[in-house]
Amino acid sequence: MQISGQPTxxxxxxxxxxIPRRSAVGSRFAVDLAPGDGTPATIPLVxxxxxxxxxPRLAATLARRGGLAVLPQDPPLPVVEEAIRxxxxxxxxxxxxxxxxxxxxxxxxxxxxxxxxxxxxxVVRGDAERYADGTAGxxxxxxxxxxxxxxxxxxxxxxxxxxxxxxxxDLVRGELPTIPVAELGEGRxxxxxxxxxxxxxxxxxxxxxxxxxxxxxxxxxxxxxxxLYAPAVDRDGRLxxxxxxxxxxxxxxxxxxxxxxxxDVLVVDTAHGHQEGMIRALRTIADLDLGLPVAAGxxxxxxxxxxxVNAGATILKVxxxxxxxxxxxxxxxxxxxQFSAVLETAEAASELGAHVWADGGVRxxxxxALALAAGAASIMIGSWFAGxxxxxxxxxxxxxxxxxxxxxxxxxTKAVQARFGGLDPYxxxxxxxxxxxxxxxxxxxxxxxxxVEDLVDMITSGVRSSFTYAGAGSVAEFHERAHVGxxxxxxxxxxxxxxxxx
Ligand SMILES: NC(=O)C1=CN([C@@H]2O[C@H](COP(=O)(O)OP(=O)(O)OC[C@H]3O[C@@H](n4cnc5c(N)ncnc54)[C@H](OP(=O)(O)O)[C@@H]3O)[C@@H](O)[C@H]2O)C=CC1
Ligand SMILES: Nc1nc2c(ncn2[C@@H]2O[C@H](COP(=O)(O)O)[C@@H](O)[C@H]2O)c(=O)[nH]1
Ligand SMILES: [K+]
Numbered sequence: 001m002q003i004s005g006q007p008t009x010x011x012x013x014x015x016x017x018x019i020p021r022r023s024a025v026g027s028r029f030a031v032d033l034a035p036g037d038g039t040p041a042t043i044p045l046v047x048x049x050x051x052x053x054x055x056p057r058l059a060a061t062l063a064r065r066g067g068l069a070v071l072p073q074d075p076p077l078p079v080v081e082e083a084i085r086x087x088x089x090x091x092x093x094x095x096x097x098x099x100x101x102x103x104x105x106x107x108x109x110x111x112x113x114x115x116x117x118x119x120x121x122x123v124v125r126g127d128a129e130r131y132a133d134g135t136a137g138x139x140x141x142x143x144x145x146x147x148x149x150x151x152x153x154x155x156x157x158x159x160x161x162x163x164x165x166x167x168x169x170d171l172v173r174g175e176l177p178t179i180p181v182a183e184l185g186e187g188r189x190x191x192x193x194x195x196x197x198x199x200x201x202x203x204x205x206x207x208x209x210x211x212x213x214x215x216x217x218x219x220x221x222x223x224x225x226x227x228l229y230a231p232a233v234d235r236d237g238r239l240x241x242x243x244x245x246x247x248x249x250x251x252x253x254x255x256x257x258x259x260x261x262x263x264d265v266l267v268v269d270t271a272h273g274h275q276e277g278m279i280r281a282l283r284t285i286a287d288l289d290l291g292l293p294v295a296a297g298x299x300x301x302x303x304x305x306x307x308x309v310n311a312g313a314t315i316l317k318v319x320x321x322x323x324x325x326x327x328x329x330x331x332x333x334x335x336x337x338q339f340s341a342v343l344e345t346a347e348a349a350s351e352l353g354a355h356v357w358a359d360g361g362v363r364x365x366x367x368x369a370l371a372l373a374a375g376a377a378s379i380m381i382g383s384w385f386a387g388x389x390x391x392x393x394x395x396x397x398x399x400x401x402x403x404x405x406x407x408x409x410x411x412x413t414k415a416v417q418a419r420f421g422g423l424d425p426y427x428x429x430x431x432x433x434x435x436x437x438x439x440x441x442x443x444x445x446x447x448x449x450x451x452v453e454d455l456v457d458m459i460t461s462g463v464r465s466s467f468t469y470a471g472a473g474s475v476a477e478f479h480e481r482a483h484v485g486x487x488x489x490x491x492x493x494x495x496x497x498x499x500x501x502x
Pocket of ligand 1: 049246247248269270271272275277298319320321322323326328360409410411431436
């Protein structure tokens, strides 16, 4: 990366911009976004290990589009193992259905999906619990739902015009719109086949049939995405997923169990990553020789990079204080403006053959492009992804009818209370003294982009375009060719669009 001008201090994303330069990359579709960090990701996006962000559905959806999600360290190990299993059993070539029971009401459904196009529910006879949101129960059972059990598909937009207490079983009508998995094909052929089936059946969402089981759903939008993205998969072609480990407790036992459950990357995570406890935890994991990439953090200095890589980290998780839920900077004054933190750590990491994930503070696609320009391999996003259909938790309508999901910091009083609920009251009270995050925040769904996939489309299209402005066809070339300038607050303001006249 080249920087024009002399920065007088550390910089964050709003302080900088990208200068266009001569390009030989003729099309934005010619850009390869694979991070090249030793993980199976094919796009440089990682969902943060926050309880309000990375659950199994978001992890599977993001992996289908080439990203990774980090399952957080707080839930009990069996819950995380089950989440890994759930992700691994989801299809890579079609969507994991949102399954509802015939007796569920429209109000129940609206807590899971907004009434928007491109989304819907697969309504089954009786109780949907049996299908655990698309699986057929315990480990080893066949994946998918017997077609005879499926009453129909309810497009979510219909929920806008029915009474709240209407039963879903009474709302589905007509023949079940299906497409055999063998007809899906690849690329444009798949898009054409799905579009033709949608038009012929007059249905915006189709059930994908393998034998006599519904293994997923598909829309023409998801068929288009199948052609644009390559899923992040493990050696067996199953969707990839990542899981976090803390630095305390039985680190070896937990890391081994997560690896055995199928985690594709381990993330060793604590607020102050440049500490002896982290170095011990990394050495413990290195001794296990699990053969997995290990991400560790959070750090913001080159010294931190050296110590953590020497202890076994292959990826550094970089960022102290930029997170939307984070109060560390105001509580402790500690942290570092994120652009400079990524720039310095990425340079140090690259000398050691390691990589950086820029963690936190991303609010626009431009921030992702700038983190990549600074040398990051991937970008971690938390709060922005919390306001999506796939994030854990239910949709809530505010008094004006706008839909949101609740989010909270992993170092907030709420998270600390949940994490240390098993301790005696004295120990719990001691832990609660140190909250460094907000306990409750509303993250509104973007009505135009209610799904994490919509956000991924938006971010990757912005970043593909950034790459061509810089004449870069890959992440490695972007690291080389990005030309960054410094801007004033007025310069940043000028770049914003104007929703109403001035
Ligand atoms: N990226 C960021 O800016 C931040 C992220 N977080 C996130 O919050 C979650 C919880 O992390 P964490 O609070 O580390 O909890 P952990 O459960 O991982 O424990 C942290 C350990 O480090 C010790 N420690 C020493 N100094 C500090 C310090 N300054 N801050 C925190 N712990 C310290 C703690 O001991 P003792 O409790 O006795 O002090 C404890 O043993 C993680 O997901 C983390 O990434 C939290 C804060 C900042
Ligand atoms: N200091 C704190 N940092 C936190 C907390 N919870 C999460 N985080 C960090 O934020 C990023 C995600 O950033 P976002 O801007 O995309 O939301 C996450 O990965 C953590 O590093 C917290 O309570 N305190
Ligand atoms: K912050």
